[in-house]
Amino acid sequence: MIDLFVIKVGGNVIDNPTLLEAFLQKFAAIKGKKILIHGGGKIATRMGDQLGIASRYVNGRRITDAATIDVVTMVYGGLVNKQLVAKLQANGCNAIGLTGADANIIPAVKRPVKEIDFGFVGDVTTDSVQAAPLQALLEAGMTPVFAPLTHDGKGQILNTNADTIASSLAIALSQHYSVRLIYCFEKKGVLHDANDDNAVINLIDRQIYEELKADNVLTDGILPKLENAFAAIESGVAEVLIGHADDVQSNTTDTVAGTLIR
Template structure:
């Protein structure tokens, strides 16, 4: 029996109003304890363009300079987070908006400069998380909704990958609950053929994963999710599931859709 669902929703769902509305209705319907983590990179890029803040990427990762950390703090922690909270409240789900700085839940370290200076990007060490305030919120019937932001403990906000935040919270909370970590995006799961939305691989373990890598079957975009998934499983999380946002309610039952990581 799963005690807690940690659910991450990607930016492509946030950009699609009908898909997002259905997703939030499903989230509101899930019984028991749940935590939602969201992205919002495309929205930040769009608003940044309007403000004259150019988005720079290296190897698909956003470079977070001084102007950009102000932008993403405003967009992720403000606009996107509070819109999601307000919509969940309208659906009868008592949500509370959070960043990693709130209640000092997710302290992080600014990523060291090596070959690339990523700027104000935060790296998390799971053992540093403080999840007791989350337990109190969950026990009070609240649904925490996390923006992809952490802090360095010295007053500086940091941009942190939402998939990583989801995995880190799931790992830290697995000491107290049986946790299912669910990654929701616009695909039905991990696909054997990226051009065929029905080619879902329903079960992946380490052996199958290595075989998929060696045969170059997986696309680059899914690799970080799988690495986070295996890290979570190997650190105490009961189950990890990757699937379509439309299937989130089904994926809180035993009759799962998508890809189960074990």
């Protein structure tokens, strides 16, 4: 029986007030213990533009220089996080906003410079995540809401991928709970046909995954999500689900609308 849901919601929902309100109502209605991890990259880009701080990307990843880390800290840890917390409170969910620096929950290491200097970007190791503070909050009936920020233990905030934070939290907490990690995005799940949004594959295990790869059914975009999903499962997470943000509430039940990975 699943007794903790770790849910990551993507930027396309965060950026749209109507979609966001609908998502938060459904998230608030989920019974039991839950954690929310959010992004907010497009909002950070807009705020940076207003401040005259241009966003730079390499291979789709943000370069986080000294000016940019200030912007993303303000936007992710302040504006977006506290708006989500306030909206969840309005929906009867006792949320508490956090970053990885709070209670030292997610220490990280600044990404080493190789071919590219990503700046103040944090890489997380699963064994560094401190589960005890989160357990205390969950057992007290609170719902942690995480911004995609960590810290290096020396006073520096680091920008960290929200998918990575979700996976790291799920793995650390799987030592204490049966965890379903849910990635919410704009598709209904893993698809048999990338051009048919209704061609959802409802269940994938390692054997089915290898067969789908061999048959070239999976697109390049979904492969990293599935590899991360199996890495989480192999590290103790009971289940991973990939599905549409609209289906978040039903995807915490036994009858899922997305793709359940075991």
